[in-house]
Amino acid sequence: MPSADRRLQPRRKPRQVRAELTRERILTAAAHVFTEYGYAAGTTNRIAERARISIGSLYQYFPNKDAILAQLLIRHIDRGTWTEADRLDLSPGTLRATVQALVRDAIDSHSEDPQLLRIMIEEAPLSQDLLDAIDRHGRIRTAQIRDLLSRHPDVRVGDVGTAADLILFTIEMNTHKLMAAPSTVPVETFATELVDMVTRYLRGD
Amino acid sequence: MPSADRRLQPRRKPRQVRAELTRERILTAAAHVFTEYGYAAGTTNRIAERARISIGSLYQYFPNKDAILAQLLIRHIDRGTWTEADRLDLSPGTLRATVQALVRDAIDSHSEDPQLLRIMIEEAPLSQDLLDAIDRHGRIRTAQIRDLLSRHPDVRVGDVGTAADLILFTIEMNTHKLMAAPSTVPVETFATELVDMVTRYLRGD
DNA sequence: CACTATTGTGAGCAATAGCTCAGCTATTCT
DNA sequence: AGAATAGCTGAGCTATTGCTCACAATAGTG
Numbered sequence: 023m024p025s026a027d028r029r030l031q032p033r034r035k036p037r038q039v040r041a042e043l044t045r046e047r048i049l050t051a052a053a054h055v056f057t058e059y060g061y062a063a064g065t066t067n068r069i070a071e072r073a074r075i076s077i078g079s080l081y082q083y084f085p086n087k088d089a090i091l092a093q094l095l096i097r098h099i100d101r102g103t104w105t106e107a108d109r110l111d112l113s114p115g116t117l118r119a120t121v122q123a124l125v126r127d128a129i130d131s132h133s134e135d136p137q138l139l140r141i142m143i144e145e146a147p148l149s150q151d152l153l154d155a156i157d158r159h160g161r162i163r164t165a166q167i168r169d170l171l172s173r174h175p176d177v178r179v180g181d182v183g184t185a186a187d188l189i190l191f192t193i194e195m196n197t198h199k200l201m202a203a204p205s206t207v208p209v210e211t212f213a214t215e216l217v218d219m220v221t222r223y224l225r226g227d
Numbered sequence: 228m229p230s231a232d233r234r235l236q237p238r239r240k241p242r243q244v245r246a247e248l249t250r251e252r253i254l255t256a257a258a259h260v261f262t263e264y265g266y267a268a269g270t271t272n273r274i275a276e277r278a279r280i281s282i283g284s285l286y287q288y289f290p291n292k293d294a295i296l297a298q299l300l301i302r303h304i305d306r307g308t309w310t311e312a313d314r315l316d317l318s319p320g321t322l323r324a325t326v327q328a329l330v331r332d333a334i335d336s337h338s339e340d341p342q343l344l345r346i347m348i349e350e351a352p353l354s355q356d357l358l359d360a361i362d363r364h365g366r367i368r369t370a371q372i373r374d375l376l377s378r379h380p381d382v383r384v385g386d387v388g389t390a391a392d393l394i395l396f397t398i399e400m401n402t403h404k405l406m407a408a409p410s411t412v413p414v415e416t417f418a419t420e421l422v423d424m425v426t427r428y429l430r431g432d
Numbered sequence: 433c434a435c436t437a438t439t440g441t442g443a444g445c446a447a448t449a450g451c452t453c454a455g456c457t458a459t460t461c462t
Numbered sequence: 463a464g465a466a467t468a469g470c471t472g473a474g475c476t477a478t479t480g481c482t483c484a485c486a487a488t489a490g491t492g
Contacts, residue, residue, distance in 0.1 A: 036438095036439090037437085037438065037439090038438065038439070038488095038489065038490085040438090040439070040440095040488085040489080041438075041439060041440095044439080044440080062267060065478085065479065065480080066479080066480060066481075067479080067480085070442095075440075075441090076440060076441040076442055077441085077442070077480090077481080078440065078441055078442065078481090078482080078483080079439075079440050079441075080481095081480090081481060081482080082439075082440080086480075086481080087479095087480065087481090144349045144350075145349075145350070179420070179423075180416075180419075180420070181412075181416070181420075183412070184412050184416055184417060184420050185420060187410075187412065187417075188401070188417065188420050188421065188424065189424075191400070191401060191404060192397050192400075192401065192424070195396070195397075195400040195401075196393070196396060196397065196400075199396060205392075207386075207388070207389050207392065211385075211386070211389055212389060212392075212393065214385075215384070215385070215386075215389050215390060215393050216393065218384075218428060218431075219393065219394075219397070219424060219425070219427075219428035220424070222424075222427040222428050222430075222431070222432060223423060223424035223427050223428065225427075225432070226423075226427070227427055227430070227432035241468095241469090242467090242468065242469090243458090243459070243460085243468065243469070245458080245459080245468090245469070245470095246468075246469060249469080249470085270448085270449065270450080271449085271450060271451075272449085272450085280470075280471090281470060281471040281472055282450090282451080282471085282472070283451090283452080283453080283470065283471055283472065284469075284470050284471075285451095286450090286451060286452080287469075287470080291450075291451080292449095292450070292451095
C-alpha cells in the first residue's frame with residue numbers, strides 16, 4: 023500500500039461548509055494565478071490575495087505550494103471522462119470512427135483550460151506520488167486501448183502494446199500542441215489528418 | 228529588422244583568448260548544472276562555482292540567467308545537422324527509407340544530452356527573440372519537408388503543408404519521449420513502428 | 433449565554449535568489 | 463618599463479519567496 027506522500031497531504035480536514043468553500047476558493051484562485059503567471063511566478067501570496075483569504079488560511083489546507091498544483095493536476099486527471107472503450111464500435115470498417123472518438127476525447131480534455139494544462143504538464147514539480155498516479159492512469163488507458171486494438175478485426179500491427187503507446191502519445195501531444203498554440207492550419211484540417219495518420223497505421227496496409 | 232533582445236546580449240565582448248575560454252567554461256558548467264538541478268534550482272552561483280570562476284565574471288558575459296540558457300538552446304539548434312533534404316532519395320518505393328532518415332536525424336539530435344534538452348525545451352524562459360529564432364528554424368525545416376513531400380511520387384496526402392507539420396512534430400515528440408525516459412519497449416521496435424506510421428500515412432492508402 | 437472547536441488573519445521570519453561594484457590581477461600597447 | 467586596457471574577484475546588497483505563529487473571529491453545542 024503506497025503510503026501517500028505526507029508532503030502533499032492537507033494539514034487540516036475541513037469540517038464546516040465554510041472551510042470547504044475556502045479550499046475551493048484557493049484552488050480556483052490557484053488555477054487562475056498559475057495560468058496567468060506560470061508556476062514559479064505564481065506565488066502563494068498572490069494566490070491568497072486572489073482568493074481573498076489570508077496567506078495563513080492557505081497553509082491550513084495545503085502544506086506547501088507543490089501540493090496545490092498537485093491537487094489541480096489530480097483533479098484534472100480524475101475528471102477526464104474518456105469514451106468508454108467497450109462502447110466503441112468494433113465492427114469492421116469503423117476503425118476510422120473509433121480513432122476519431124479517441125482524438126475527440128483528447129481535444130475535449132484539453133479545451134477546458136489549455137494554458138493551465140500546459141503549466142501543469144510542463145512546470146509541475148512531479149513528486150513520486152503524483153508520478154505514480156499519472157502513471158497508473160496512463161497504464162489503465164493504454165491497457166484499454168491495447169484491448170480495443172487486439173479485438174478490432176481491421177487492426178493489423180506487429181505489437182498492439184507498442185501501437186497503443188505510440189498512438190496514445192501521438193494523439194495526446196498533437197492535440198496538446200493544437201490547443202495550446204494558435205496554428206496556421208485550421209483545427210479541423212489538422213485533426214482530420216491526425217485521424218488519417220493513426221487509422222492508416224493501424225490498418226497496416 | 229529585429230533589434231536583438233537587449234536582455235540576452237552579452238555586456239562585454241571577449242577580446243582575449245582567456246576571455247573566450249571563460250565564456251566557454253561558463254556554458255559548459257551551465258549545461259552540467261542545468262542537467263543536474265533543473266533550471267530553477269540551477270543557480271548562477273552554482274554555475275560559477277562549477278566553472279571555477281567568480282560570480283562576477285559570469286555576469287560580465289551574460290546579462291542574466293535567462294541569457295545563458297538561451298545561448299545553450301541557440302547553440303543546440305544551430306548545431307543540428309539535418310540530413311540535407313536534397314540528398315534524400317526520391318525514387319518511388321523508397322519513401323520508407325526517406326522517413327527512416329528523418330527519424331534517425333531526430334534520434335541523433337536528441338542523443339547528445341537528452342536531459343539538458345528536456346530542460347531547455349520544457350523549462351526555458353522563452354523570450355520573444357528566442358521564440359523567433361526557434362520559429363524561423365522550424366519554418367525552414369517545414370519548408371524543406373513540404374518540398375520533399377510534394378516532389379516524391381509516392382506521397383499522397385491532401386495538403387503537403389499540414390502533412391509536413393504533422394509528421395515533423397510527431398517524429399520530434401515521439402523521439403523526445405523515447406530518449407528522455409527509459410521505455411518498456413525497446414528503442415528499435417518503437418522507432419520502427421513510428422516509421423511505419425508516418426510512411427503509411429504519407430502513402431495515403 | 434457560555435464554552436469549545438474550528439476557521440481565519442497577516443506581520444514578519446528565515447532562506448535564498450539574482451546580481452552589483454569597488455578594487456584587484458593579467459595582458460597588451462607604446 | 464610604465465600606462466592603459468581587459469579580465470577577474472567575491473563580499474554582500476536588494477528583493478522576493480515560501481511559510482510560521484500568536485492571536486482574533488466565527489460556528490457549533492448544551
